[in-house]
Amino acid sequence: xxxxQLKAPLPLDELAHSASATDAEKWDLRLYVAxxxxxxxxxxxxxxxxxxxxxxxRYNIEVIDLLKHPQLAAGDQILAIPTLVRKLPQPIRKxxxxxxxxxxxxxxxxxxxxxx
Amino acid sequence: MPTTQVQQSSLPExxxxxxxxxxxxxxxxxxxxxxxxxxxxxxxxxxCGKTLLSIEFLVRGATEYQEPGVFMAFEETAEELTxxxxxxxxxxxxxxxxxxxxxDFVRVERSEIEETGEYDLxxxxxxxxxxxxxxxxxxxxxxxxxxxxxxxxxxxxLRAELxxxxxxxxxxxxxAIITAERGDGTLTRRGLEEYVSDCVIxxxxxxxxxxxxxxxxxxxxxxxxxxxxxxxxxxxxxxxSVLPVTSLGxxxxxxxxxxxxxxxxxxxxxxxxxxxxxxxxxxxxxAGTGKTSLSAHFVSAACERGERCxxxxxxxxxxQLIRNMRSIGLDLAKCVKKGLLNIxxxxxxxxxxxxxxxxxxxxxxxxxxxxxxxxxxxxxVAAGTRRDANLMIIRLIxxxxxxxxxxxxxxLTPGGAALERTDVDISSIVxxxxxxxxxxxxxxxxRALYVLKSRGMRHSNQLREYLLTxxxxxxxxxxxxxxxVLTGSSRMSLEARERAAVLASQQESERKQxxxxxxxxxxxxxxxxxxxxxESEETESEFRAAEDVAxxxxxxxxxxxxxVSRHADEGNGAARSRxxxxxx
Numbered sequence: 001x002x003x004x005q006l007k008a009p010l011p012l013d014e015l016a017h018s019a020s021a022t023d024a025e026k027w028d029l030r031l032y033v034a035x036x037x038x039x040x041x042x043x044x045x046x047x048x049x050x051x052x053x054x055x056x057x058r059y060n061i062e063v064i065d066l067l068k069h070p071q072l073a074a075g076d077q078i079l080a081i082p083t084l085v086r087k088l089p090q091p092i093r094k095x096x097x098x099x100x101x102x103x104x105x106x107x108x109x110x111x112x113x114x115x116x
Numbered sequence: 117m118p119t120t121q122v123q124q125s126s127l128p129e130x131x132x133x134x135x136x137x138x139x140x141x142x143x144x145x146x147x148x149x150x151x152x153x154x155x156x157x158x159x160x161x162x163x164c165g166k167t168l169l170s171i172e173f174l175v176r177g178a179t180e181y182q183e184p185g186v187f188m189a190f191e192e193t194a195e196e197l198t199x200x201x202x203x204x205x206x207x208x209x210x211x212x213x214x215x216x217x218x219x220d221f222v223r224v225e226r227s228e229i230e231e232t233g234e235y236d237l238x239x240x241x242x243x244x245x246x247x248x249x250x251x252x253x254x255x256x257x258x259x260x261x262x263x264x265x266x267x268x269x270x271x272x273x274l275r276a277e278l279x280x281x282x283x284x285x286x287x288x289x290x291x292a293i294i295t296a297e298r299g300d301g302t303l304t305r306r307g308l309e310e311y312v313s314d315c316v317i318x319x320x321x322x323x324x325x326x327x328x329x330x331x332x333x334x335x336x337x338x339x340x341x342x343x344x345x346x347x348x349x350x351x352x353x354x355x356x357s358v359l360p361v362t363s364l365g366x367x368x369x370x371x372x373x374x375x376x377x378x379x380x381x382x383x384x385x386x387x388x389x390x391x392x393x394x395x396x397x398x399x400x401x402x403a404g405t406g407k408t409s410l411s412a413h414f415v416s417a418a419c420e421r422g423e424r425c426x427x428x429x430x431x432x433x434x435x436q437l438i439r440n441m442r443s444i445g446l447d448l449a450k451c452v453k454k455g456l457l458n459i460x461x462x463x464x465x466x467x468x469x470x471x472x473x474x475x476x477x478x479x480x481x482x483x484x485x486x487x488x489x490x491x492x493x494x495x496x497v498a499a500g501t502r503r504d505a506n507l508m509i510i511r512l513i514x515x516x517x518x519x520x521x522x523x524x525x526x527x528l529t530p531g532g533a534a535l536e537r538t539d540v541d542i543s544s545i546v547x548x549x550x551x552x553x554x555x556x557x558x559x560x561x562x563r564a565l566y567v568l569k570s571r572g573m574r575h576s577n578q579l580r581e582y583l584l585t586x587x588x589x590x591x592x593x594x595x596x597x598x599x600x601v602l603t604g605s606s607r608m609s610l611e612a613r614e615r616a617a618v619l620a621s622q623q624e625s626e627r628k629q630x631x632x633x634x635x636x637x638x639x640x641x642x643x644x645x646x647x648x649x650x651e652s653e654e655t656e657s658e659f660r661a662a663e664d665v666a667x668x669x670x671x672x673x674x675x676x677x678x679x680v681s682r683h684a685d686e687g688n689g690a691a692r693s694r695x696x697x698x699x700x
Contacts, residue, residue: 034238043233066239070246073239077223080268081238093228096268100233108230 027051027059028088034081035067039098043082046099054111084108132339135183135255135291138176139169141358145343146334150315155285155292157312159304160319164330165351166295167192168201169319170257172355173293175206177255178216183291185255186218186247190263194219204355218247224267231269237277241284248290256285256292262306282311303335314338320346329468329504332358348470348508357474370394370572375487375522378417379410381591382550382565385580387573391548394520395571396513398543400527401552405563406584407526408432410552411489412441412448413589414524419451423486426479427459430495434459445587458483464495469508472499476512480519488516493525493542509542547571555581555603562603565591581607 031047033040044063051059066073066081076085076094086093086109095108106112134148143149150156150173158166174185189197197219198208211217220243248256261278268274285292294312296304303309309316316335321328333346349358373393376383383390391397397414399407415425429437437459438448451457460479467475480488490512497505509525516523525546543549548570554561565582567575581603582591592607602610 032239034242039234039236046233066242070242073243073246074220078239078243079222079224079237079264080235080240081242082235083239093230095230095232097231097233097235104230104232108232 025058025089027055027086028062029059030062030064030076030085030087032064032066032073032076032078032081032083032085035065040082042100043084043098046102046105047084050099050102050105050109054106086110134340135177136181137173138180139172139356139358141347141349142169142332142356145332145345145347145358146315146337147340147342150291150293151337151339152291153286153289154314155282155294155312156315156317157294157296157304157309158317158319159296159298159309161298161321164319164321165349165356166319167197167259168204168351169317169356170259170293170295171197171201171206171208172204174217174255174257175201175208175211177291178211183254184216184218184251185257186220186244186251186253186290187257187259188220188222188244188247189259190222190224191260193221193223197221204351204353206355215251218251218253220244220247222263224264226267226269229267235270235273237264237274237281240277241281245288248288254290256288256290257295258292259295260297261294262296262304262308265306278308279311319349329470348473350468350470350474352471352474371520376417376421377410378413378415379589379591381580382410382589385567385576385578385591386548386570387575389573391522391570392572393522394517395522395547396517396545397522397524397548397550398527398546399524399550399552400529400543402529402554405552405554406582406589407528407552408437408491409441409444409446409584409589410550411491411524411526412437412444412446415457415487415489416441416446416448416451418487419454419456422456424484425451425457425487425489426483426485427457428476428488428490429459429461430464430490430492432491433461437461443586444584444589458485464498467499469496469499469504472496473508473512477515480516480521485521487522487524489524489526491526492528494527506542510545513542513545557603558606560604564603 029047029051031040031044033043044061047061051061064072066078072078076083076092078085080096082096082098084095084099084105086095093108093110095105099105103112132154133152134146134150135152136143136149137146158169160166171187174187177183177185187197192200194208201208208217208219212219222240222243244256247253261281264274264278265271282294294308296306296308298318299305299307303316303318313336315337318333318335320331320333322331323329330349330351331346332349334342334344347358349356371393374389374391375393376390377386399410401407411427415427418425427437432440434452438452441448448457448459452459458479460475462472462475464472476488476490493509494505496508499505513523513525525542527542549568550565551568552563552565555564563582563584564579566577566579569575578594580591580594582589584590
């Protein structure tokens with residue numbers, strides 16, 4: 001099912017329909033960065049592309065700059081920068097790094113079963 | 117002039133600045149504390165007190181030195197930590213409320229984390245920075261940062277970031293403690309000592325002969341002198357304390373004052389005045405030779421003088437000791453009631469050695485005794501190894517000496533062992549050594565005592581028998597027999613023989629006296645007889661002389677009568693008679 005979605009993105013009404021289906025939950029993603037470093041910019045770009053490809057229309061990305069809100073780091077146990085946190089769907093997943101490796105990012109987000 | 121002033125003022129700054137930890141004893145062995153503004157590595161195996169040491173460093177800093185702190189825990193949550201240290205009397209919640217302490221729990225769960233691409237640990241830096249700024253922290257603890265190695269895959273990034281972190285901590289100017297697990301053959305499992313090289317402290321919890329001893333050692337401390345030995349430390353209800361008393365303090369003042377042993381005739385043996393005040397006295401002897409009884413005498417006499425005594429009994433309970441000593445006429449209960457005597461009983465095996473030492477230290481500091489008795493000191497061997505016990509006792513003796521406390525140690529010589537040694541090898545450091553022994557002679561055992569050594573006094577060299585009577589220890593006169601000192605019945609029979617001999621000689625002299633008397637009487641009788649003889653002779657000769665006179669008178673009268681009858685010239689007759697008288 002996921003595979004078909006990936007290959008041919010559905011039109012908007014179709015998406016609404018599939019949203020009522022089991023795998024069409026709302027994706028809530030949070031990207032932690034620290035200032036506008038090349039690495040965080042790259043991470044955001046990679047994330048955006050990945051979401052457009054796989055979760056078009058049913059995702060929400062919140063970027064949190066820890067330089068501006070350092071107190072938010074403790075809540076999600078953030079150490080590494082950049083860190084992508086999948087808040088929804090449960091359970092929480094974390095992907096550390098600039099998401100350059102799309103395969104591993106997909107595995108991390110559980111959009112693809114792990115290799116091992 | 118100004119130059120010398122500059123030199124003087126710069127002198128204290130020549131060494132590196134230190135932040136006192138406030139942990140009992142640690143500041144002594146580090147000569148003032150941890151390097152200020154630099155990270156210190158505290159390493160050790162699991163359960164040896166790394167977390168506790170670091171938390172106490174923060175708590176003392178916050179409460180005693182006005183230096184707020186940040187505790188970043190990688191292994192325990194803030195709640196767990198708060199609960200764990202509450203038993204030591206640290207109320208972390210209160211410190212957090214007072215903004216003197218910030219707790220941050222960092223959890224890294226590898227199963228939740230996928231790594232993709234490059235990253236850094238800026239998040240950790242930001243969190244730490246936020247925590248430091250929230251309380252204005254001067255002290256930081258990272259416990260145990262190695263947990264990151266378990267949570268993150270990319271060791272290359274991690275190592276680079278740790279290096280940056282420690283650099284950053286230095287730049288921040290915070291005094292930090294980083295804890296790490298001890299590795300196999302290395303100080304830390306992940307080689308953190310490579311990054312933190314200013315000061316490394318090693319904690320150890322060794323189990324030797326089933327007794328565990330915690331030890332602390334300063335492996336390195338750049339830019340300063342520090343103590344290099346391993347020191348025992350303990351964790352009790354008041355936190356962490358290191359016992360840095362190995363320094364053989366041979367600077368104590370030697371007192372000229374004397375203190376009675378409580379047994380007058382023993383004092384006589386010790387130069388007439390007893391022990392030196394502040395000296396260390398060892399009573400050693402085989403079982404049942406009266407070591408405790410002699411100690412009790414010493415204590416009892418001290419209490420009579422109003423001195424304070426601390427009695428550590430490792431084999432008897434206070435009640436038992438008081439009861440037993442009552443049987444030799446010593447009322448220790450009275451001393452206890454007056455508050456002059458404190459009997460502390462604990463089994464030697466109940467704690468480890470360092471705990472005993474710490475306990476004794478603490479009690480001595482609180483009770484401030486003039487006299488300390490440890491009975492028997494050899495029991496402490498059971499709490500550790502012989503070597504450790506020996507070290508501990510030396511430390512104890514030094515500690516007590518420096519405080520001017522007169523110390524009496526008793527030691528049981530095991531049956532069959534050489535008498536003149538102690539199982540803790542302390543005989544060379546004691547000042548006075550009284551050896552109690554039993555002498556087997558004529559089918560009985562009797563107690564004898566002698567002064568094996570007593571530094572700085574003319575002590576008796578005699579082996580003296582003594583009795584434990586219902587009014588205390590009593591030294592008897594020394595009786596020498598052909599095989600040495602006589603004791604017990606042999607002594608009594610000798611005493612009897614001596615009494616008989618005295619009696620015999622007395623009788624002999626009385627007999628002689630009588631004989632002399634008789635002789636004198638005989639002599640006097642003879643003198644009387646002679647005098648009588650002489651007197652009779654004298655009377656005889658006087659009588660004859662009187663007869664002569666009378667006869668001559670008669671003759672004269674006769675002649676005159678004849679002359680008268682012849683009518684001779686009176687003048688002639690008178691002249692003739694006068695002439696006759698003058699020629700006569």
